[in-house]
Amino acid sequence: MTKQHPAVTTQDPDGHATPPAPTAVFGRTTRLDVENPPPDLYGRPRLDRFMHAITAFSDVYTPAMGRPLLRRNPRLPAPRARAPLTLVVTGHRAVAEDVVELRLADPSGDRLPAWQPGAHLRLTLPSGKERHYSLCGDPADRGAYRIAVRRIADGGGGSREIHDDLHLGMRLTVRGPRNGFAFCGEPTLLLVAGGIGITPLLPIAREAQRRGLDWQLVHAGRTAASLPFTEELRALDPARVRFVTDRVPTGAELLAGARPGTAVYCCGPAPMLAAVQDAFADSPARALHFERFTAAPILDGRPFALQLGTDGERVEVPADRSALDVLREARPDLAYSCQQGFCGTCRVQVLAGTPEHRDRRLTAEERASGALLPCVSRAAEGATLVLEV
Numbered sequence: 337m338t339k340q341h342p343a344v345t346t347q348d349p350d351g352h353a354t355p356p357a358p359t360a361v362f363g364r365t366t367r368l369d370v371e372n373p374p375p376d377l378y379g380r381p382r383l384d385r386f387m388h389a390i391t392a393f394s395d396v397y398t399p400a401m402g403r404p405l406l407r408r409n410p411r412l413p414a415p416r417a418r419a420p421l422t423l424v425v426t427g428h429r430a431v432a433e434d435v436v437e438l439r440l441a442d443p444s445g446d447r448l449p450a451w452q453p454g455a456h457l458r459l460t461l462p463s464g465k466e467r468h469y470s471l472c473g474d475p476a477d478r479g480a481y482r483i484a485v486r487r488i489a490d491g492g493g494g495s496r497e498i499h500d501d502l503h504l505g506m507r508l509t510v511r512g513p514r515n516g517f518a519f520c521g522e523p524t525l526l527l528v529a530g531g532i533g534i535t536p537l538l539p540i541a542r543e544a545q546r547r548g549l550d551w552q553l554v555h556a557g558r559t560a561a562s563l564p565f566t567e568e569l570r571a572l573d574p575a576r577v578r579f580v581t582d583r584v585p586t587g588a589e590l591l592a593g594a595r596p597g598t599a600v601y602c603c604g605p606a607p608m609l610a611a612v613q614d615a616f617a618d619s620p621a622r623a624l625h626f627e628r629f630t631a632a633p634i635l636d637g638r639p640f641a642l643q644l645g646t647d648g649e650r651v652e653v654p655a656d657r658s659a660l661d662v663l664r665e666a667r668p669d670l671a672y673s674c675q676q677g678f679c680g681t682c683r684v685q686v687l688a689g690t691p692e693h694r695d696r697r698l699t700a701e702e703r704a705s706g707a708l709l710p711c712v713s714r715a716a717e718g719a720t721l722v723l724e725v
């Protein structure tokens with residue numbers, strides 16, 4: 337049986353968002369047209385086209401998922417991006433150790449835009465930081481969006497701000513929902529969550545239960561107290577849910593519930609994703625969709641240099657660090673969010689030099705005009721990029 341390439345979905349520097357990383361898929365998806373998924377997960381040219389197609393698809397057809405697949409007439413003008421929402425915090429409560437859940441609603445009580453399991457929001461926090469968080473509520477609840485955020489003490493500060501500074505009644509600018517981790521509705525499912533990675537998988541489990549699909553979920557974490565939404569999961573069907581808190585499970589253990597034809601959806605920290613990816617080839621599962629919520633690993637990194645302005649400081653980017661990491665040491669205020677090359681927040685302008693674009697966001701025209709996403713993009717070994725920062 338042919339296995340699908342992985343569909344990567346989104347991520348966030350503070351512990352969660354999915355971000356896009358749309359779905360990394362090994363195998364064959366059933367609802368999305370990804371018959372020829374890209375060979376490269378980390379932003380090389382073919383993936384860019386794939387990701388643009390998937391993102392565009394999600395934006396247009398997210399409200400239609402669950403109904404027969406629609407296709408946009410290519411002769412029609414492209415849809416305009418949805419305007420940002422201003423939402424008010426109507427709920428802020430602890431749902432596990434170091435995890436708070438927010439409820440966000442329209443200040444006038446209007447119904448919120450529809451979304452589908454796997455979707456995420458992009459929040460602009462009062463400090464100006466932008467962060468992506470998966471929706472963990474029920475799409476049938478159009479009165480509020482629910483997200484859950486784990487405090488990352490040594491993260492970029494977004495999760496601390498949400499935990500410590502957000503209060504009921506505060507208003508936030510919110511973009512989305514967008515879906516980079518689309519649920520394809522396969523009949524047999526294994527959902528694998530690590531810690532706060534449960535957030536996009538909870539709505540998927542809910543939807544699978546609603547549709548009467550054959551689903552199993554394994555949720556791994558440090559301790560039972562650190563796992564959010566355990567009761568909500570048990571309430572769906574306790575026989576389908578397994579928690580692992582006494583050890584770090586191997587990829588084979590995580591995939592132990594997979595049967596021939598199973599589609600695996602995985603969201604969690606990078607080591608878990610790597611373990612599941614490694615074990616996938618030897619499992620009977622047919623497809624693997626995953627969403628990471630930390631910076632993508634650097635593959636084939638080579639050292640290069642950045643010059644900050646035409647007459648500015650020169651900094652070296654080692655093979656194992658991103659240009660964004662290095663840039664932020666010199667420019668701590670440089671905005672960023674997903675660290676995976678899909679949100680566009682960290683965009684900078686190249687004044688000279690030839691970048692190696694590894695993002696999934698920029699168009700050919702934007703690249704030609706000098707745009708660069710330094711969270712993932714690099715340059716050839718020994719080269720120098722002169723940036724306008």
Ligand code: FES
Pocket residue numbers: 672673674675676677678679680681682683695697709710711712
């Ligand atoms: S931080 Fe999102 S594209 Fe760089």
